[in-house]
Amino acid sequence: MNIAWKEIKKNKIRFMILGSIVFLVSLLTFIISGLANGLSQDNAALIKELPDGQFYMNTDAEETYNLSLIDTSVQDTVLSEKEEAAALSIQMGFLNDEKDKQRSVAFVTSTESKLFENVKEGEIVLDRSLEEEGLKVGDTLTNNQFSGEFIVKGFVDQQKYSHAPVAFINMENYKEMYRVNEMQLIFIPGEESLLAIEGLQSFSNTEFLNTIPSYSAEQLSLNMIVWFLVVISGLLFAIFFYMINVQKIGLYGILKAIGVKTSTLFKMMWAQMLFITVIALGLSIALSQSFNYIAPEGMPFSLTAATTVQLSIVFLIIGFVGATLSGIQIKKVEPLQAIQQGEV
Template sequence: MFLAWREIKHTKLRYSLIALIMIMIIWLVLFVTGLANGLASDNASAIKESAASYFLIEKDSDNRFARSTVTEKQVSDVEKDLGKKATGLRVQMSTVSTKKDTNKTDVSYFSFDSTSFLKPELTDGHLGKSGSNEVVADQKLKNQGYSLGSTIKDAATNQTFKITGFTKKQTYSHTGVVFLTPVQWKEVQVPQKAADNTYNAIALDITEDKATTLNYSDLVTASKNDIVTNIPGYSEEQGSLTMMITFLYIIAAFVLTVFFYVITIQKVDQFGMLKAIGAKTSYLAKSLLSQIATLSVISLLIGNLLTYGVAALLPESMPFNLTPITALASSLLFLAVALIGSLLSLYRVAKVDAIEAIGGNN
């Protein structure tokens, strides 16, 4: 470590440039990772953050709510067996606007018994009163200009609702969720007030062992992950971003390998001199690894600070989610990539001949 740090201080410009490149790479990796997680959350947080652990959904629906129809009798049968651990769930995409503003906002309607375990946790306001037109909405609508007391109008039926509460992390297919009571649900059906007694799924608050024992005709048990990965566009979106992040790591490995190898070649004479005066290859290898690890750790710290600093300046409408655990995992992976990239340099150090390096064969 002494030799590694002394060399870094002696050639500040060279190692500062290398550190700058490493900072830019890790910054890009962390930022894209945060965007990927943010988009994933924006697409499916209403399911991921749900109190339900499993869902009963119609067979041959590919685990998609829009393709599933569950009858009222099926819901009743399951509720008789599981009691408060089961509740019917309805999901519908729609568009709303305010009376004063003609700009439209895409939303997702979620309807279920407000006394069930799926009742949303509020961050502001209060739950709507029974029999009223009061609703709770995700804070995404708040970011789009709606506030407590705002009146929203359904585009299909012109039915109006008053927002009396906000919740968070309740988005579906990149739209904010508006929670409706069963009565309100019927009011947004076309034709208006149509008697729609069907559901899209049955939400379950049960263990994995219990889920494996369920057997209902025409229904299959799906986990949260099954539902999330089958949201239209979710897998494709995440697959593209994951591939992008993977390629960033691959590019980082090649770039760092080349940089470290070039620097190692430039120091062949120095390594030869050190070997000639008795330095062991293992000592030189440790010194090189210490140097790379030091640069990587410093770059990772700065890269993380830059990422969270920029994230704090992003508008709330931009989905970005980078938890400390994810940042730590990405940083450790980047450190591993940097150390793996040093293997070629270590091989070159091991092959240095002391006599040849100092010109003893001339």
């Protein structure tokens, strides 16, 4: 450890360059991961806030929930057998406020359930983002497909769907607006063993998220960027330590000749890697967490502590693997041959 620290002090610039690169790559990774999580929450908070369970939609809908219609007799049977189950529907639409300003929302209605907001006819409960836009309790809203008016009764947190705020409405109002009598989905929470229902296809929460248009493509693209950056950081470690090790072949030969074990040389390299990585990660974590306060208003950004810890562990593992692979040449160093070559 003492040797590792002395070398870092002797070659400050070299190690600062590596630390700067690791800092920038990890900072970019944290920010993109935060954006991916933020967009995921903005796209599907309605589903992600639900407990684990099973969604059911009509098989003929071919995994397109807004084409699904659940037969009322099947719905009644399931709801009578499973008291915690709920039938629901989701449709994108618009609301007009008192100033005739149009707002895009996701209308959601459900049978009576603790999992969703239950509202009376003519009432509406909105995601809190609309309150931040100026709407308030008691406001009157209209819809071109609805003959009556909606009175805002309250706001709820973290209820978004397909990047639109959710608007909970009564089932009868929903049926009038969309000219349907059937619901689109059935959700059964906590269903560990898959319940087979004839004519219906089941989805876990994660599987159902992938039926949301653009969700899987959006998340796949961002997560691919994150993991590319992680791989790049591993390659940087491998290349950096490989070049350093090549330059120190003679030194390693002398150290081996005086009895220093190969394992000790590896520990020295690991200590240097750990020192650089911990400092770089500490700085990038501090800046990425503060990004919440400096990000433009309305930007979906959510970097949780769990995600930060997971990515940090991955960076440490990648750094360890990269440094270890580059150090394989240390094991092959023959003291006499290395001394004769001299230190480059």
